[in-house]
Amino acid sequence: MARILTGVQSTGTPHLGNILGAIIPAIEMSNDPENESYLFIADMHSLTQIKDANTLRQNTYATAATWLAFGLNIEKTLFYKQSSVPQVTELSWYLSCFFPFSRLELAHSFKDKSDRLEDINGGLFTYPMLMAADILLYDADIIPVGKDQLQHIEMTRDVASRVHAKVGDVFVIPEAKIQKDNMLIPGIDGQKMSKSKGNVIDIFQTDKALRKQIMSIQTDSTSLEAPKEWSSCNSFAIYKLLASDYQIAEMKRNYEAGGYGYGHAKQALFELICEQFSEQRKLYAYYMDNLEEIDQALEIGAKKAAKVANGVLDRIRGKIGY
Numbered sequence: 001m002a003r004i005l006t007g008v009q010s011t012g013t014p015h016l017g018n019i020l021g022a023i024i025p026a027i028e029m030s031n032d033p034e035n036e037s038y039l040f041i042a043d044m045h046s047l048t049q050i051k052d053a054n055t056l057r058q059n060t061y062a063t064a065a066t067w068l069a070f071g072l073n074i075e076k077t078l079f080y081k082q083s084s085v086p087q088v089t090e091l092s093w094y095l096s097c098f099f100p101f102s103r104l105e106l107a108h109s110f111k112d113k114s115d116r117l118e119d120i121n122g123g124l125f126t127y128p129m130l131m132a133a134d135i136l137l138y139d140a141d142i143i144p145v146g147k148d149q150l151q152h153i154e155m156t157r158d159v160a161s162r163v164h165a166k167v168g169d170v171f172v173i174p175e176a177k178i179q180k181d182n183m184l185i186p187g188i189d190g191q192k193m194s195k196s197k198g199n200v201i202d203i204f205q206t207d208k209a210l211r212k213q214i215m216s217i218q219t220d221s222t223s224l225e226a227p228k229e230w231s232s233c234n235s236f237a238i239y240k241l242l243a244s245d246y247q248i249a250e251m252k253r254n255y256e257a258g259g260y261g262y263g264h265a266k267q268a269l270f271e272l273i274c275e276q277f278s279e280q281r282k283l284y285a286y287y288m289d290n291l292e293e294i295d296q297a298l299e300i301g302a303k304k305a306a307k308v309a310n311g312v313l314d315r316i317r318g319k320i321g322y
């Protein structure tokens with residue numbers, strides 16, 4: 001049985017792109033009886049960018065509530081907050097002492113972020129060592145990642161091998177599993193949906209706010225009466241990701257026939273989202289009103305995770321002289 005470990009960022013309320021592109025597929029994978037899965041909210045990584053305690057806490061809750069609302073099974077998946085097992089920072093320190101500064105300087109993600117962000121702190125630079133600790137602390141075998149994270153997995157393998165060369169074997173060397181290209185969910189402007197682009201659909205808002213967001217999907221100025229091109233329409237692009245084949249065919253006919261405005265198409269999308277995610281929206285609201293239930297769910301995972309973490313730390317402490 002392989003142990004699969006995934007970290008999720010807690011940058012705010014997950015949007016439709018996160019849900020369809022990452023959360024639903026990850027939950028499906030975690031239900032595979034062949035695997036043992038670990039899923040943690042990377043709230044210590046968040047500190048590199050978020051310095052407001054309430055925002056950080058709120059983001060963690062919103063992220064956890066989404067995973068729970070979409071049916072993450074906490075019996076089957078170890079679900080925890082990174083910060084609930086602070087042993088990870090101890091391991092991160094050990095790893096940093098075995099890893100050359102010059103190799104950290106080669107990390108693409110640091111270069112990329114330091115070009116983009118205002119707050120370029122030391123945490124951002126040593127992030128690959130915290131990520132390596134996230135993985136090695138739990139004897140994880142497989143790490144599903146996008147191509148952009150591949151270098152970090154290579155660094156994780158590299159630092160583990162360096163430790164082994166000096167003190168003997170202690171870690172499980174993990175392997176990356178490259179995710180096939182995520183289904184790309186477009187936002188209300190047709191670009192990739194992304195919080196930083198301000199083009200997201202947040203399904204957890206009130207009906208009124210959600211409808212307003214959907215009504216603001218950018219469409220062209222073809223008149224209501226005229227036939228419309230569904231293949232280039234931003235509203236249709238999102239609709240087809242959620243609708244049944246029958247609904248898609250009907251929507252295409254409506255576009256082609258004319259007399260069907262973009263307002264109608266957006267209203268249909270709004271209704272489809274409400275219908276399809278009705279259960280998850282209710283559950284999300286329930287969890288956000290009952291934060292202690294989120295705490296309890298995460299605490300169950302944290303207790304189990306801490307046991308594994310302590311075992312791995314016991315193995316390494318002795319080897320390095322503590």
Ligand code: AMP
Pocket residue numbers: 009011017018019020021022023146182183184185186187192193194
């Ligand atoms: P981010 O918050 O951008 O790091 O995204 C978290 C996860 O959601 C990653 O696995 C992304 O690949 C996925 N994701 C984010 N935006 C989209 C999108 N527009 N379409 C598909 N997947 C997305």
